[in-house]
Amino acid sequence: MREPRTTPEPIRLMLLHSLLEALLSLQEVASNSRPESQDWRRMPTYRLGDAADQLNLAASVLAAYMLETGTPESDVRSYLQLSYQKQRSADSEKARQYLDGLLGRNSERTTMSAVASLVDQTPDPTAPDVYGDVEAVLYGLRCAHSEDNLEEAFGHLPASIGRRARRIAEVLAEEYQLQQA
Structure with a gap:
């Protein structure tokens, strides 16, 4: 597969979906960090971890796509800043599974296959963006x-x-x- 010049729609939707999920987690961090919050230890810690996991997964899926479409591994490793970001990986099984779901290459239902189904739908002009x-x-x-x-x-x-x-x-x-x- 050749590396595309512009962001493919499934990848764009995956990135925006990941940002939305991370923002929802971060909103809960803000909510549970207020002075009156009795749950300031537990929930912010959970949701910060959720946001970090979501963003790391998105970076890994993007990396898997770049590798699959011909981006040199050295470039992908540099983009991921792997020299000091030890929790990231240039190629992981989980990222490849999500990428397969995102691109509709398997029948197993995953979060990313649900996002991929959005690409095939005719946009509803009355739906919120x-x-x-x-x-x-x-x-x-x-x-x-x-x-x-x-x-x-x-x-x-x-x-x-x-x-x-x-x-x-x-x-x-x-x-x-x-x-x-």
Whole structure:
């Protein structure tokens, strides 16, 4: 298989799904880290571990895909920063199984085969764009307290995601200014 020049849709959806799962775990960390929380030890520890596992799995699946499509192993190992990230692997059985499910190459149902089924569906124009929301929140949060030029920060995004990201950044910046007043 030849290495594609742009992100294949199953890989893009897997990455966004992984970000969503990690964000949901991180939201629980924030919720259980409030001063009034009685469960500040257990739940944040669980959910931080869940988020780390989700992101490490996504990195491993991406690495497996890159290896399968011809990216040199030395490049993949460098991208994964394996010289100091000991918990990551350039090639793992679990990552290959997820990749197989993601690309529809086996009949066993996995989390990634469920994500892969999204690629084959005709988009529902009335359904919320959850993955677009994930991108908008991440970009909006990043830019809310930065000096970045918003046109440059959001200009490359699809128009609907860019609009949401800009609104998020503006609302957060306004709130911050109100707190400082």
